[in-house]
Structure formats: structure tokens, C-alpha cells
Amino acid sequence: MQPAECSRVSATHWICLGQRKPAYILVTLCALMVLTACSTTANQPRFEANPQTLSSIGGYVNLSWNIEDAEYYSLQSDPPIPGMPLFTKQSHTTIRIEGRQNSNPINYQLILEARGSRGIRRFSTFIRVNGRLDCSSKTGLRAQSTAIWPEVKKVGLGNFDVPYVKGRLIAYHKNELSLQSNRATAQSLGAQWARDLGKGWSLYYTRPGQEAAVAQRLYQNGIGQYVQPEYLYQPDDLSLPPNNRSYDLEQAALFRQMDFELAWKQLRVDCLKPVIAVVDSGIYTQRIDLAPNLTPQESWLDVVGSNLEDPRPNQGAVEPFSGTGASHGTQVASIIAATTNDGSVLAGAAYNLLRVLPIKVFDAQRRAGTLQLAQALEYAAGATQIAGRVYTNPTPAQVVNLSLSISIPGFQDPYLEQVLEQVTRQGLIVVASSGNLDSASVGYPASSPFVIAVGAVDSNNKRAKWLSGFASNYGSGLEFVAPGTGVPVAHGPNTGDYALAYGTSAAAPFVSTAVGLYLLKQQQMGFSLSSDPGSFLKQVRKCLLSAAKNSAQWDIETGFGLISVARVVDPNNPGCFPQENP
Incomplete structure (x- = not known):
């Protein structure tokens, strides 16, 4: 028996025509912004990763930034990603991150250094690669008909390096703080009390981008013995159409x-x-x-x-x-x-x-x-x-x-x-x-x-x-x-x-x-x-x-x-x- 092949045509099952390599097309869009009397700030420097969360198989991440007065850029990663550090004069690049073979996720911090007339400026963003599903989680004891709420022993801050809902914090205090004075203190620290979640937990609103800093202040001032972001979970549904460059x-x-x-x-x-x-x-x-x-x-x-x-x-x-x-x-x-x-x-x-x-x-x-x-x-x-x-x-x-x-x-x-x-x-x-x-x-x-x-x-x-x-x-x-x-x-x-x-x-x-x-x-x-x-x-x-x-x-x-x-x-x-x- 013989397999099919690409270049010969014989008693086989395969004919391949037109070997290809993927085409990478970069399109730059330039937009004109009209500043009105309502404008208060110029363009802010930004460093973005898309997507920020990958499945356990890994994948490609598009990195882009908008930083004025920079001659060239360097990219580093912690933990290291193959191909880094990377040096470029462009304002964008694409990297490939390998997947996870175990159930533990991994978070990468990407650090961008912009070098130019204003010296060295550093910016960072985060990428998370989810772990493989743990089959052991499918088995376990059946839950009791009457649940007993466990005591929360966690102290400190949650993980702000993973995706979360912007502008929201969840805080716990074992004494179920709810006095108006405590809410006023929280507000002075940048957190607006939203509602009581029960069992010592409360929801707070804060300015987007300030979540980690405000959480630190709430913890240091005793408003929460533990403060975390509202983590952002993704459904297991399969994305359609899938993100593959030749799919469509x-x-x-x-x-x-x-x-x-x-x-x-x-x-x-x-x-x-x-x-x-x-x-x-x-x-x-x-x-x-x-x-x-x-x-x-x-x-x-x-x-x-x-x-x-x-x-x-x-x-x-x-x-x-x-x-x-x-x-x-x-x-x-x-x-x-x-x-x-x-x-x-x-x-x-x-x-x-x-x-x-x-x-x-x-x-x-x-x-x-x-x-x-x-x-x-x-x-x-x-x-x-x-x-x-x-x-x-x-x-x-x-x-x-x-x-x-x-x-x-x-x-x-x-x-x-x-x-x-x-x-x-x-x-x-x-x-x-x-x-x-x-x-x-x-x-x-x-x-x-x-x-x-x-x-x-x-x-x-x-x-x-x-x-x-x-x-x-x-x-x-x-x-x-x-x-x-x-x-x-x-x-x-x-x-x-x-x-x-x-x-x-x-x-x-x-x-x-x-x-x-x-x-x-x-x-x-x-x-x-x-x-x-x-x-x-x-x-x-x-x-x-x-x-x-x-x-x-x-x-x-x-x-x-x-x-x-x-x-x-x-x-x-x-x-x-x-x-x-x-």
C-alpha cells in the first residue's frame, strides 16, 4: 500500500497543489481627531495586548502601543517567552505563546521600554494562558442539602494580574462592616460602597484603572481584611468563527x-x-x-x-x-x-x-x-x-x-x-x-x-x-x-x-x-x-x-x-x- 503524495500522481489518494505560506497584512488606520472645548487631555500612552487571555493550547497575541517621542522599543517578558527580548522601531508586533500541558494557568507580564528624547519609559500589560481542564474536578462528594458557610481566612489582596471587571472591587471583613462612617472612609479612599453581598462581603465601585491601588488603600485602612477584583471568567463556548487566519x-x-x-x-x-x-x-x-x-x-x-x-x-x-x-x-x-x-x-x-x-x-x-x-x-x-x-x-x-x-x-x-x-x-x-x-x-x-x-x-x-x-x-x-x-x-x-x-x-x-x-x-x-x-x-x-x-x-x-x-x-x-x- 502507498500513501497519497503531493508531487506525484499515482495510485494514491492525495494531490497537493499550490504550497503556501500565510500572508501577513498589516493595515494602519490614521484618524483625525477634532478637539473641542470639552477636551481635557491629549492622547495618553498605551500598551495593549489582544487577546489578553488564551486557552490551554496557547496562540498568537497582537501587541500594539501608542507612545510619542520614542525612537525604538524593547519588549521583555516575565516569565520569559521565546523570542524575547525583542527590539523594534514599529508600534506593533505579534508573538506566539505556547500552551499549557497541566491544569495550572500562567500569567505573563510584558514590559515595554520606550527609548527616545524623553529617556526610558516603561509600560506593562498582562497575558494569561489557561491550564488544561483538570479531570479530577469531575468527581467528588455530593454536596450536603444544608450548606455551612465557611469562615474566610484569606487576608490581603487578590490577584490583579488576571482579567477582571473594570471599576469593581469585592471586599471582606469578618465583622461585616456596614456603618455609614466606614462607607465614608471607603469613599475617601476612592471606593464607592455599592451593596452588601452578605456574610461579610461588600461590593465597591472605583475608577477604572485604579482598582489595585484602591484595593491596597482599603486593606491598609482596615475596610477590608481581604480585597479582590471581580474576576472576569470566560464561557467554555467555542468562538465562531474561530480566530484562524485562513478560515474565512x-x-x-x-x-x-x-x-x-x-x-x-x-x-x-x-x-x-x-x-x-x-x-x-x-x-x-x-x-x-x-x-x-x-x-x-x-x-x-x-x-x-x-x-x-x-x-x-x-x-x-x-x-x-x-x-x-x-x-x-x-x-x-x-x-x-x-x-x-x-x-x-x-x-x-x-x-x-x-x-x-x-x-x-x-x-x-x-x-x-x-x-x-x-x-x-x-x-x-x-x-x-x-x-x-x-x-x-x-x-x-x-x-x-x-x-x-x-x-x-x-x-x-x-x-x-x-x-x-x-x-x-x-x-x-x-x-x-x-x-x-x-x-x-x-x-x-x-x-x-x-x-x-x-x-x-x-x-x-x-x-x-x-x-x-x-x-x-x-x-x-x-x-x-x-x-x-x-x-x-x-x-x-x-x-x-x-x-x-x-x-x-x-x-x-x-x-x-x-x-x-x-x-x-x-x-x-x-x-x-x-x-x-x-x-x-x-x-x-x-x-x-x-x-x-x-x-x-x-x-x-x-x-x-x-x-x-x-x-x-x-x-x-x-x-x-x-x-x-x-
Whole structure:
């Protein structure tokens, strides 16, 4: 079997055209301000970060400032951020901040020094990167029916380095101070008493920008034994459209073909992310626009090494071999798991809600044999034996994506078929591409009854046709289709580089993502697919069929058609969420 590739067109599943790098367009807007008699101050120096809060995957932050009489600027960070200190004569820059691997957030203080005729002036702003969700918080003792208000032992000031509501302070005093004299004292210190919150807590208003200083005065004068800002929390809802630079121009239309945006609205961030194994040519795991959504390194596996005749497995490393087709696995993985809403170029169809397990099966000559695929499937499900050694997977997958095939009509691999049946009985869902040879026969392993077969369509929802003699395979056994024409994908080892992909290799990961999001929604709702893992595939197929746009009538070229992922995760869809588990 061979993977798809970009530069050669052969019996493969992938054609990439137009390798790209992201375009950065800086637009400066100049505005004229008319000063009236009401004006009291000139432009104030400012130093701003947008956004000020990032999710656990990290992302890009735009920094801008407006400081007169400065010749150049230096930027520093505490704690340090790679690339700093940074020196510039510009009034803006963009930085990339890495994500968090644990549940603890981190706050960065950015310090801008403006150097010019007025000497050195310093300004600061703060950026917060949230930690990963702590799964342990999902369990605990049930609350008592009658709550006992605990005594507040906290003394001092809250954290003013994190986002908070401007102009508001919350103060605590164990004696529940409420006398008019205390309110007058607070007002003299810059805090206007607003209301009693009960149990010793009070809300105060103050001038925006003065919160920390006023809190200090309230504490020092005994108005509050503890004073904090009103912290600003953000919803777990997924931002739409996501903040990715190529989304509106190149990705939105593709995702809307399968109603991904409507699906995202019905999902929430969850620490227990289903895993999709991408069994392929390897992945450039160093790309920071992909790495945060990969499983831990100890779970990665290269089952073959450089020569399938002399396999040298390597757990923890899946670097592709250089040459044609080296980016294939990275491209497939990026369709699923490119970091999303972080200011990077591409969004992933999973919107950071799923993880990818990289499993490399192709050797240096781009060959993968029956044994490599079988071992990869076994490893994805939990463990496999290679050359007499057992390799155990610490992060088993629930879904496997196979963007590969042998496109010979009627072909079957009995050894691999037995392994497919075995892992299916273990509860693994396998999705595979149908092939690119314009054949009226679905390639193998997509044609296996234990695999969900996926073909490709174009922007008009018609069977995809690319170059002469190359088009999506079709015919009996084809189940669903997905976008496979001009799909933006990560390309190469360098973060931000991408290409446009054409082929059923691009279509399969869309359906793998749909299955993964279905499992996530099941998990979030507390459903179980079945007490019998062997019937998982039956229920998943039933769900996908209920959400397919041609579900009423199978078509020889597009099967049951595109899947509405919004229907897949809709709890009111009985095809996916029956009242009683099968």
C-alpha cells in the first residue's frame, strides 16, 4: 500500500497543489481627531495586548502601543517567552505563546521600554494562558442539602494580574462592616460602597484603572481584611468563527458542507478528549500549530523504521522520512487537529476537542505492508507485538483514520481483515478513504465491512474529479463522502506552512472527526454506546446514516452523501441518541 503524495500522481489518494505560506497584512488606520472645548487631555500612552487571555493550547497575541517621542522599543517578558527580548522601531508586533500541558494557568507580564528624547519609559500589560481542564474536578462528594458557610481566612489582596471587571472591587471583613462612617472612609479612599453581598462581603465601585491601588488603600485602612477584583471568567463556548487566519477565505465553506459550525455550537470543552489514531507516513510533531492536540509522546509509535523487510520499531518518535509524500500524515492530522481559535493559519475540524495519536507505518521507500497496518491497528486498540517485543499503548484510540488503499476491484487482504474484525470487536471504529483512481470499485480496506468507506466531493457536492484519470472511487460499498477538493492542510515541518490538498485522503479525516465528536457528545451526555464493544460500529453507522444528507436514497457516486455533523451531535436525534441503549 502507498500513501497519497503531493508531487506525484499515482495510485494514491492525495494531490497537493499550490504550497503556501500565510500572508501577513498589516493595515494602519490614521484618524483625525477634532478637539473641542470639552477636551481635557491629549492622547495618553498605551500598551495593549489582544487577546489578553488564551486557552490551554496557547496562540498568537497582537501587541500594539501608542507612545510619542520614542525612537525604538524593547519588549521583555516575565516569565520569559521565546523570542524575547525583542527590539523594534514599529508600534506593533505579534508573538506566539505556547500552551499549557497541566491544569495550572500562567500569567505573563510584558514590559515595554520606550527609548527616545524623553529617556526610558516603561509600560506593562498582562497575558494569561489557561491550564488544561483538570479531570479530577469531575468527581467528588455530593454536596450536603444544608450548606455551612465557611469562615474566610484569606487576608490581603487578590490577584490583579488576571482579567477582571473594570471599576469593581469585592471586599471582606469578618465583622461585616456596614456603618455609614466606614462607607465614608471607603469613599475617601476612592471606593464607592455599592451593596452588601452578605456574610461579610461588600461590593465597591472605583475608577477604572485604579482598582489595585484602591484595593491596597482599603486593606491598609482596615475596610477590608481581604480585597479582590471581580474576576472576569470566560464561557467554555467555542468562538465562531474561530480566530484562524485562513478560515474565512479557504476553510469556512468546506466546514459548512458538513455543518461543522452548527456542531461546534452544541459542544463544550472537555478534558476527556477522544483519540483518533492517524495511521500514516508519520507526523511533524514539532509544529506548534498541531502539537498541542497530539497525544503524549510516549504513546507515539513508528512500527516499521526505514525498511519494512527489517522493521525497527521506535516508540515515541514518528518523524517522516524526507522526500515526496513526507507531509502526508501531517496533512491528514491537521484536518482533524490543527490548533483552532489561536490566531494560527488553519483551524481543525475537531476544534481542539479531539486528540490525534500518530502511528507511522510507511518506510523510507513509502511502503507499508500487511503486517505494518495490522500492528498499527492492534497498537491503536491497546497493544501489539513486533519482532518478538510487545508494545503497549498508554493512550488507546477510539477511532482510526486510514487514508490509504489498494484500488484493485474485489481485492481483500484476509490477514488484515481478521485484524480489522478483531479491533472492531474491541470497540475501535476504523474509517478509510475509497481511493483516487476514478474506479467504480471502492479500494481496500475501505471496502471491508468492518470499515467506514469515505469518498470525496467538490464544492458543488458532486463526486470529486481532479486530473485526467484521477477522481474519487465510487460504487458498491461507498458509504459517505466529504470535502476532498482544495482542502487547506499543514505541509512540511515549519509551523504556518500549508498547501491545498485534493483527494480522498483529505475526505476520510472529516468523517473520522465526525465519529470522534459523536463519541465526545455521548461521553458528555453520560451515554454509553453499548455494553458490547463489538456493536459500536453498528451504532456509529446508524448515527451517521441518520445524519447523512442522502440518507433516503443511496447514490452510486456519493453513497449516502455528506454527513451533517450538527445532526451527529444533536441529542434530539434518535438515530444517534436512542432513548434506550441498544
